[in-house]
Amino acid sequence: MADKPLKAFKRRVRQLTRRSGGRSMAEVAERLRVYVLGWKAYFRLAQTPRLFKELEEWMRHRVRAIQLKHWKRGKTTYKALLAKGAKPEVARQIAVNSRRWWRNSGMLLNSVLTLRWMDALRIPRLA
Template identity: 35%
Template sequence: MQIAKELSTYLIGWRGYFGFCQTPSVLRVLDQWIRRRLRAVAWKQWKYGPARFAELRRRGVGRDLAAQTAGSPRGPWRLANSPALTIALPNGFFASLGLASVAARRPA
């Protein structure tokens, strides 16, 4: 995902500026929101039910869960928090794309 590379530049800057804030939970929530948004973007890019089903299956989601999720009438934002998309696009996937974490602690 090209968007992850572009976003990572900003996240590194935010981490440098806000890295020593007194409320690290805010940064963890921001990290969660960013990953959820990227899952929603991926869901939109897969476009239609059969393509969504195939992508979920290719990424290790079970047949029943993939079919249920691909046929869901829910929107991308709601489905981005679903178990199927969490399995298909885990946090490690975004790290492998080079997405920086805002909440990563720097050594003191």
């Protein structure tokens, strides 16, 4: 796949998943869902499963970062993670660094905000 459509995909996903947008997770997920389904349908014949997997992982990383930003404070993050079934130690480690959205969304948070959580938001998978 050429660089131009990949850059356009990433640019558009960045626009849809800005952390300062003031939108709910449901709104972000719905807008992202519409775009990703269209993009996936257009490139469905491309035989690049590794590339689709990498794009999907990057997109999920961005969505988790938005969720952390929505929780704002460490105490809120801790309570929300416990409610989602996280172990207290994992929730504490994430909540302590609650202002480091990108870093946290790529590490321990993967064990709490899983693919099942993404599926519940109805964000489609590329791979």
